[in-house]
Amino acid sequence: MKESDITQAEERQDDAYDLDRKRVAAILFAVERRDRATLLDLMEPLHAADIADLLEQINAYDRGRLIRLYDREFDGEILSELDESIREEVMQILNPAVLAEAVRDLDSDDVVDLVEDLTASDQAAILEVLEDADRVAVEQSLSYPENSAGRLMQREVVMAPEHWTVGAAIDHMRSADELPEQFYHVVLVDPRMKPVGNVTLGRIMAAKRDVALADITEETFQAIPADQDEEDVAYAFNQYHLISAPVVDEDGRLVGVITIDDAMVVLDEEHEEDILRLAGVGEGSLSDRVTETTKQRFPWLAVNLVTAILAALVISLFEDTIAAFVALAALMPIVASMGGNAGTQSLTVAVRALATRDLTGANLWRVIRREVLVGLVNGLIFAVIMGAVGVFWFGSLSLGLVIAAAMVINLVVAGLAGIAIPVILDRTGVDPALASGAFVTTVTDVVGFFAFLGLAAAFLI
Amino acid sequence: MKESDITQAEERQDDAYDLDRKRVAAILFAVERRDRATLLDLMEPLHAADIADLLEQINAYDRGRLIRLYDREFDGEILSELDESIREEVMQILNPAVLAEAVRDLDSDDVVDLVEDLTASDQAAILEVLEDADRVAVEQSLSYPENSAGRLMQREVVMAPEHWTVGAAIDHMRSADELPEQFYHVVLVDPRMKPVGNVTLGRIMAAKRDVALADITEETFQAIPADQDEEDVAYAFNQYHLISAPVVDEDGRLVGVITIDDAMVVLDEEHEEDILRLAGVGEGSLSDRVTETTKQRFPWLAVNLVTAILAALVISLFEDTIAAFVALAALMPIVASMGGNAGTQSLTVAVRALATRDLTGANLWRVIRREVLVGLVNGLIFAVIMGAVGVFWFGSLSLGLVIAAAMVINLVVAGLAGIAIPVILDRTGVDPALASGAFVTTVTDVVGFFAFLGLAAAFLI
Numbered sequence: 001m002k003e004s005d006i007t008q009a010e011e012r013q014d015d016a017y018d019l020d021r022k023r024v025a026a027i028l029f030a031v032e033r034r035d036r037a038t039l040l041d042l043m044e045p046l047h048a049a050d051i052a053d054l055l056e057q058i059n060a061y062d063r064g065r066l067i068r069l070y071d072r073e074f075d076g077e078i079l080s081e082l083d084e085s086i087r088e089e090v091m092q093i094l095n096p097a098v099l100a101e102a103v104r105d106l107d108s109d110d111v112v113d114l115v116e117d118l119t120a121s122d123q124a125a126i127l128e129v130l131e132d133a134d135r136v137a138v139e140q141s142l143s144y145p146e147n148s149a150g151r152l153m154q155r156e157v158v159m160a161p162e163h164w165t166v167g168a169a170i171d172h173m174r175s176a177d178e179l180p181e182q183f184y185h186v187v188l189v190d191p192r193m194k195p196v197g198n199v200t201l202g203r204i205m206a207a208k209r210d211v212a213l214a215d216i217t218e219e220t221f222q223a224i225p226a227d228q229d230e231e232d233v234a235y236a237f238n239q240y241h242l243i244s245a246p247v248v249d250e251d252g253r254l255v256g257v258i259t260i261d262d263a264m265v266v267l268d269e270e271h272e273e274d275i276l277r278l279a280g281v282g283e284g285s286l287s288d289r290v291t292e293t294t295k296q297r298f299p300w301l302a303v304n305l306v307t308a309i310l311a312a313l314v315i316s317l318f319e320d321t322i323a324a325f326v327a328l329a330a331l332m333p334i335v336a337s338m339g340g341n342a343g344t345q346s347l348t349v350a351v352r353a354l355a356t357r358d359l360t361g362a363n364l365w366r367v368i369r370r371e372v373l374v375g376l377v378n379g380l381i382f383a384v385i386m387g388a389v390g391v392f393w394f395g396s397l398s399l400g401l402v403i404a405a406a407m408v409i410n411l412v413v414a415g416l417a418g419i420a421i422p423v424i425l426d427r428t429g430v431d432p433a434l435a436s437g438a439f440v441t442t443v444t445d446v447v448g449f450f451a452f453l454g455l456a457a458a459f460l461i
Numbered sequence: 462m463k464e465s466d467i468t469q470a471e472e473r474q475d476d477a478y479d480l481d482r483k484r485v486a487a488i489l490f491a492v493e494r495r496d497r498a499t500l501l502d503l504m505e506p507l508h509a510a511d512i513a514d515l516l517e518q519i520n521a522y523d524r525g526r527l528i529r530l531y532d533r534e535f536d537g538e539i540l541s542e543l544d545e546s547i548r549e550e551v552m553q554i555l556n557p558a559v560l561a562e563a564v565r566d567l568d569s570d571d572v573v574d575l576v577e578d579l580t581a582s583d584q585a586a587i588l589e590v591l592e593d594a595d596r597v598a599v600e601q602s603l604s605y606p607e608n609s610a611g612r613l614m615q616r617e618v619v620m621a622p623e624h625w626t627v628g629a630a631i632d633h634m635r636s637a638d639e640l641p642e643q644f645y646h647v648v649l650v651d652p653r654m655k656p657v658g659n660v661t662l663g664r665i666m667a668a669k670r671d672v673a674l675a676d677i678t679e680e681t682f683q684a685i686p687a688d689q690d691e692e693d694v695a696y697a698f699n700q701y702h703l704i705s706a707p708v709v710d711e712d713g714r715l716v717g718v719i720t721i722d723d724a725m726v727v728l729d730e731e732h733e734e735d736i737l738r739l740a741g742v743g744e745g746s747l748s749d750r751v752t753e754t755t756k757q758r759f760p761w762l763a764v765n766l767v768t769a770i771l772a773a774l775v776i777s778l779f780e781d782t783i784a785a786f787v788a789l790a791a792l793m794p795i796v797a798s799m800g801g802n803a804g805t806q807s808l809t810v811a812v813r814a815l816a817t818r819d820l821t822g823a824n825l826w827r828v829i830r831r832e833v834l835v836g837l838v839n840g841l842i843f844a845v846i847m848g849a850v851g852v853f854w855f856g857s858l859s860l861g862l863v864i865a866a867a868m869v870i871n872l873v874v875a876g877l878a879g880i881a882i883p884v885i886l887d888r889t890g891v892d893p894a895l896a897s898g899a900f901v902t903t904v905t906d907v908v909g910f911f912a913f914l915g916l917a918a919a920f921l922i
Contacts, residue, residue, distance in 0.1 A: 017696055017818060024823050047681055049700045057824040170666075179667040184645050184704070201662035205631075206640040220508060235478055238729055239510045241722040243645070243704075261702045264725050268699055271732040272813060278736070279809030280802065286814050286824065290834045297806050301839055304802045305846065308795040315791040322783070322790045329783045329790040330776040333797065333906075334769040341741065341765045345758050348740030352733060353747050361482050363518040363747065373751045378762055385766065445794075 019053055028058065031066045039069055052081035055090065056287045067093045076102035080110040084117060085285045085292075100129035107181065108137040109154045109262065116142060116151065141256075149233050150226035152266065153247040153256030156180035159187045160213060162196050167209030169199075182259060187246045188213055193253040195223050195246040223248045226255055230266045235357065237263035274355060277433040278348065280304075303438045311336070311445035318453035324461050327394050328453065331403055335452045338382060339410035339444030346371045346418025347436045354426050355433075368419050375415025379408035398460055406452035410444060417443040480514055489519065492527045500530055513542035516551065517748045528554045537563035541571040545578060546746045546753075561590035568642065569598040570615045570723065577603060577612065610694050611687035613727065614708040614717030617641035620648040621674060623657050628670030630660075643720060648707045649674055654714040656684050656707040684709045687716055691727045696818070698724035735816060738894040739809065741765075764899045772797070772906035779914035785922050788855050789914065792864055796913045799843060800871035800905030807832045807879025808897045815887050816894075829880050836876025840869035859921055867913035871905060878904040 023042060030038040043051065055063050055078070067074065067090060074094060079102055082090060091099060103111060103126055111130065115123045115138070127135050137155045144150025158179060160169050169186055173179060186204065188197040197217030207216055220240045224233055224247050236242060237260050247256040276282065280300030288296070315322075315332070322328050350367075353359035359367060383404035390400035421439045422432035484503060491499040504512065516524050516539070528535065528551060535555060540563055543551060552560060564572060564587055572591065576584045576599070588596050598616045605611025619640060621630050630647055634640060647665065649658040658678030668677050681701045685694055685708050697703060698721050708717040737743065741761030749757070776783075776793070783789050811828075814820035820828060844865035851861035882900045883893035 017693060017700065019818070019821055019823065021822050047701055049702075053819065054823075056819065057821055059824075059827060173666040176667070179663060181663075182661065182704075183663045184661075200643065200645075201666065202640060202642075202644045205634040205662065206637070232478060237722075238725055239478065240508055241510075243643075243722065260721050260725065261698075261704065264699055264721065264728065267725065268728060268732075271729075271736070272817075275732070275736050275739070275809060275813055279739075279805050281806045281810055286810070286819050286828055290831050290838065293831060293835045294838045297803070297835060298839060298842070300806070301799060301802055301843065304799060305795070305843060308798045309850070311798075312791040312795055315794070316788070319787045319791070323787045326780045326784045327777070329793075330773040330780065332790075333776070333794055334766070334773055336794065337769045337772075337906075338762060338765060341762055342758070344740050345742045345761070348736060349742055349747070352736055356733075357478060357480070358514065358517065358747050360480055360518055362480065362485050362515075366520060367747055370751050370754060374754045374758060377751065377755045378759060381759070382762065382766060389770070441798075445798075 019050060019057070024054060024058075027054070027066070028062055031062060031069055034069060036069055036071075039066075040073060043070065043073070048075055048077035049081045051075075051078045052083070056083050056086060060089070063090070064093050068095075071095060072098055072101075074098050074102055076105035076110070079103075080106060080114055083285050083287055085287045087114070088118070088122075099126075103129055104131070104134075107154055108134055108141065108156075109152065111138045112141045112151055116146065144226050147230045148226065149224045149228045149230060149247050149258060150256070152230050152233060152262050153226070153258045154180065155256045156183075157187055157246070157254060157257045158183050158185075159189050159195075159254065160199075162188045162190055162214055164188075164213050165209065166204055166207045166211045166213060166216070169204055169213055170209070182261075183244070183257075184259070185218075185244050185257075186213065187254060187257065188217065189254055195248065195254045197221055198244070198246070200243070223252070224258060225250070231270050233258060234263045234267040234270060238267060270355070274351065274433045277431065278351060278437060280437060300438070304441070307438060307442045307445060310442060311449055314446050314449045315453065318449075318457055321453055321457040321461055325399075325456065327399065328456050328460075331390070331399075332449055332452050334386065335403065335406045335410055336445045336448035338407060339414045339448045340441050341414075342375060342378065342411045343414035343418040343440040343444045344437070346375075346415050347422050347432075347440050350419045350422040351432045351436060354422060359423070364423065368416070371415035371419045372412055373415075375411040375413070376408065379411030382411065383407040396460075399456075402455040402459055403452065405455055406448065409451045410448040413447045414440070414444045480511060480518070485515060485519075488515070488527070489523055492523060492530055495530060497530055497532075500527075501534060504531065504534070509536055509538035510542045512536075512539045513544070517544050517547060521550070524551070525554050529556075532556060533559055533562075535559050535563055537566035537571070540564075541567060541575055544746050544748050546748045548575070549579070549583075560587075564590055565592070565595075568615055569595055569602065569617075570613065572599045573602045573612055577607065605687055608691045609687065610685045610689045610691060610708050610719060611716070613691050613694060613723050614687070614719045615641065616717045617644075618648055618707070618715060618718045619644050619646075620650050620656075620715065621660075623649045623651055623675055625649075625674050626670065627665055627668045627672045627674060627677070630665055630674055631670070644705070644718075645720070646679075646705050646718075647674065648715060648718065649678065650715055656709065656715045658682055659705070659707070661704070684713070685719060686711070692731050694719060695724045695728040695731060699728060731816070735812065735894045738892065739812060739898060741898060761899070765902075768899060768903040768906060771903060772910055775907050775910045776914065779910075779918055782914055782918040782922055786860075786917065788860065789917050789921075792851070792860075793910055793913050795847065796864065796867045796871055797906050797909035799868060800875045800909040801902050803836060803839065803872045804875035804879040804901040804905045805898070807836075807876050808883055808893075808901050811880045811883040812893045812897060815883060820884070825884065829877070832876035832880045833873055834876075836872040836874070837869065840872030843872065844868045857921075860917075863916045863920055864913065866916055867909065870912045871909040874908045875901070875905045 027042050030042060115126050127138060141151055185198040185200055187195050190196050198221050199213050199217050203216045222236055222240060222242060222245050224245050226247050226249055242260060244257050244259045246254050247258055249255050282296040386407050387400040387404035390403045391397055417440050422436040425432040425435055488503050491503060576587050588599060602612055646659040646661055648656050651657050659682050660674050660678050664677045683697055683701060683703060683706050685706050687708050687710055705718050705720045707715050708719055710716050743757040847868050848861035848865035851864045852858055878901050883897045886893040886896055
């Protein structure tokens with residue numbers, strides 16, 4: 001392999017699964033010229049998920065023209081892959097007949113995802129086009145709480161009585177009129193319809209006909225309550241490597257099944273939520289417009305303003321000190337900023353550990369002790385560095401000692417606040433990802449300025 | 462349902478899948494009394510993943526005693542579920558015979574995960590206990606780059622020639638000596654062993670015997686190059702809802718298969734990496750000791766110190782201005798902090814969008830324009846608020862105007878830097894999650910202090 005080949009291969013590797021820029025340009029050109037045949041040719045190899053990405057990435061004007069030109073080819077799956085921020089817009093552009101056809105193509109769980117955020121009248125309009133059985137299935141799913149297992153499950157389940165043999169199961173499946181599009185397990189149920197085990201199709205293939213299904217069930221088996229939060233569902237799939245799991249009603253009876261691909265989507269969404277909430281961005285998406293984005297970001301900036309004003313009030317308490325020794329004004333943001341960063345480190349670890357259930361009663365005190373000790377050790381190291389900077393920059397040993405002491409105090413407090421605040425929020429039922437940042441920065445700003453300027457007032461002036 | 466019932470149900474819901482505290486306490490008590498029978502009883506219902514969590518959450522002393530008492534019951538799966546930070550410690554505590562047995566139980570892909578980070582001699586010691594065929598499989602996987610599809614795949618694949626019928630496939634599987642523990646598809650291959658399609662076991666069950674496999678393949682089919690980065694693999698599974706995908710060598714020949722549960726673990730790890738890197742925490746885990754954690758966090762704090770000193774230098778340029786008007790010292794951190802927060806918002810959205818391939822050439826300029834406009838609008842709103850604060854707090858209209866202008870400038874710059882810096886880092890091959898934060902805060906600090914104090918020097922004094 002020549003070097004240029006390697007570079008090319010690496011580039012290809014880097015761009016694996018990126019939308020092909022040339023294809024996007026060609027598609028937009030075809031839309032421009034209203035050349036439907038070329039458009040269909042260019043779109044043909046694209047997966048619904050890629051078409052959804054394409055629609056999200058082009059502007060609203062091009063999006064409208066593309067959808068109208070694409071017309072009858074528009075697939076239900078594209079709709080369910082679309083980001084919610086532009087889904088309604090797209091549904092309004094679509095020819096009603098095309099929309100009806102697209103919705104009819106979808107599985108019941110995808111229809112639920114599609115209509116759950118619509119207004120009642122829009123919801124009714126969509127449900128109307130469904131066949132009776134599908135509509136009932138969707139309406140039953142909608143009766144479960146938002147973001148619950150009941151909304152996530154598909155209702156088509158392949159099940160077998162717990163006493164059946166492999167042979168009976170095979171014969172039953174092979175003579176069934178219709179089997180679900182995607183299924184990987186046969187769920188064993190007792191006479192009261194309670195699921196008692198999962199048998200993979202693979203094991204059924206591998207076993208002799210007279211083997212009892214009950215003897216080849218999977219070791220790990222979780223029945224999921226229909227009202228369980230989807231976040232917990234995703235956790236269970238990830239923790240126990242489930243491929244599919246039966247969903248049960250409050251009496252423990254089988255009502256549906258959730259497959260891992262849906263759980264993976266939820267896991268991804270939960271992560272997105274965490275990462276955006278930690279940064280105070282709310283529910284942002286790249287397809288949002290300026291006004292929406294401004295609105296989403298404003299509240300967190302407003303909270304931060306209150307924090308900053310609080311810190312400013314602390315500083316203004318020491319105006320005389322600063323007037324007497326202006327160098328303090330240049331140095332004080334260093335202490336606050338180091339504390340803010342150390343606090344953010346601790347709180348991110350804590351928020352993540354709470355989300356993955358790694359931070360529990362069994363290790364909480366050890367983790368708190370560790371965070372405080374880490375703050376202390378890093379505080380001491382940076383105290384030495386900043387003390388030296390204070391001495392050499394401003395030629396004052398006492399200034400060096402003041403900044404060193406303030407640094408240690410603020411980094412210890414940062415470690416403590418960074419772990420304690422998310423844990424307290426979590427226990428009081430608030431999402432720690434959402435609110436910890438503001439509290440922790442308030443603490444480190446106030447403590448940082450107060451410690452530094454207070455010590456300076458006491459020992460320097 | 463009475464209200465107290467609802468609260469109870471909610472509590473149960475909240476704690477779904479949390480390790481039961483009472484059980485943990487009982488287990489530690491049994492360990493304390495060296496009561497093996499009780500320990501085994503208590504551990505029996507726990508999944509390997511839960512046992513691994515338990516071992517991570519108790520302290521090193523208890524961990525050692527528990528493992529020695531648990532002894533022969535220690536399962537290979539517990540090892541592969543354990544966090545890497547304590548895995549080596551646990552392997553050293555384990556009785557060598559128990560370790561050998563545990564390793565022999567594992568699938569080849571799990572053994573790869575277990576040994577890939579060990580030293581060459583430790584690696585050899587583990588591989589030695591494997592059967593020849595398994596050792597060869599592991600060694601071949603290890604020949605692929607770290608974090609590649611080749612390391613992730615299992616080598617056991619169920620395949621069929623592309624011209625076979627459903628009946629032939631069923632007969633072949635049912636007469637096979639051994640089928641993999643977990644498989645969901647039959648991979649169709651051409652005569653040169655190139656995979657050409659996937660048929661789910663479900664469809665094989667549903668189809669008549671004389672149907673050609675080639676006619677019931679799945680619509681979405683992705684063959685994954687063995688050297689593809691595991692992050693791209695996880696993306697493909699999530700984007701295309703794959704359940705399993707064949708892995709091919711550089712000649713396009715089938716060498717293994719990756720299943721979605723492994724891809725889900727990678728997706729989760731990549732998210733963890735992103736969220737921790739954004740906060741400058743590196744590879745932290747809750748089981749790490751104080752010294753390791755201190756070391757992991759130090760570099761980012763050191764970078765932040767340089768940033769903060771840079772900001773301090775900017776401030777010290779204006780010492781005369783501050784000395785003349787001390788209120789500036791209290792107000793200047795507000796401008797910097799608002800810019801820092803707005804920048805973090807933009808950069809988090811950008812980092813996440815780059816990770817999910819939602820930010821591409823097709824929408825980059827539109828997104829940049831949006832971020833700048835959002836910065837401008839929020840800047841104007843907060844300019845009015847802070848201007849008013851300046852006027853009423855300090856009774857100076859010019860101070861109000863100065864802080865208002867600085868706020869607008871810094872929030873616009875924050876929006877621009879927040880999007881441009883991650884994109885530039887990404888294009889130069891640096892992980893934007895790792896380094897963007899430091900750059901963006903440097904920009905917003907320096908610009909914030911410079912704009913505010915510079916305007917103050919020009920118009921106030």
